[in-house]
Amino acid sequence: MIKVVDKLLLFLYSLIVGVISIFFMSLGFGWLTSRMLSDLLTEFYRSNGIQIGTGIAGIVILLLSFRFFILSLHRGSMSAQSIDQRTEFGDIRISIETIENLALKTASKQRGVKELRSRVRASDSGLEIVLRAVIDGESSIPALTEDIQRAVKEHVEDITGIPVSNVAVFIANVVQANTFKSRVE
Template sequence: MVKIMDRLLLFFYSLIIGAVSIAGLGLGAGWISERIVSAWVNELFGDALWLQATLISVSIVLFLVSLRFFYVSVKRGNASVPSIDQRTDFGDIRISMETVENLALKAAGKQRGVKDLKARIRIAEAGLEIMLRAVVDGETSIPGLTEDIQRAVKEHIEEITGIPVALVTVYVANIIQTQTFKSRVE
């Protein structure tokens, strides 16, 4: 919710700063006449209390939004790289999700007939859920190949990391289009 609010604030802040920039450009380039600016300033310092109140309110809001964005920019984010944390007798172990992803890709890549792999890892109650996207060669049985990939990935990750794998899903996106060249006889 905070991120949505920050994005909304940033949107309105950008609009206001953009409008002020265009007004400044118009003043500097002479597109806005000096008479109009003079009349507005006279009205601001004259009897128009509503204009003064509006200007003060907008200025305070812009200042507060600026402070918020300054705080967000210098705040040290506690959102570190996503990882899987384990506690052992000797201390804590943190394994990054990228490591698990690469292990899954390595295990799946060893299967014959698999090309262009992508992996996505999700942590669930029962263990890791691994989703693989693959392009296969079309020469091997797809059900057999995907079963081999699932088995290999599950065993490899559980063996290397010690983290249980609940599910390995393989999505076969396409087959490799091989070009056949006919030999030319002259």
């Protein structure tokens, strides 16, 4: 949700900066004459509503600038999510993406699995792996999902040394077999 709000704010900020840059280009290239600018400023100081609106717009732009400044510092210091382990020889960092790919590789070896997506979350009890699969529908779904769960759990634990607390498999769909009708002439 925050990413969507930040994208919306960035879009608004870009529009504001674009309008301001067009204004300065107009001044620089002489598209706004001194007479036009004088009339604009005279009208500006006559209306309290315009002054208040401009002041509020200035505050909003300042707050947006501050928000993006903080985000630029915060995002730069973040690294990819990883699981950190300490051994007698030093530290080991395994990215969540690596674990997702290990789970995908293992699950894709199961007969009947056609498409896969994975998501991994680290919790205090171990890794929680969620797999979304599309299958061919030729074998028993309970048996297939149990095989996937067992294989993924064992393989990820063997390769990474990190305990897997849960492997959830969601069967999203069954692929239709390609049927070819013979043509008789």
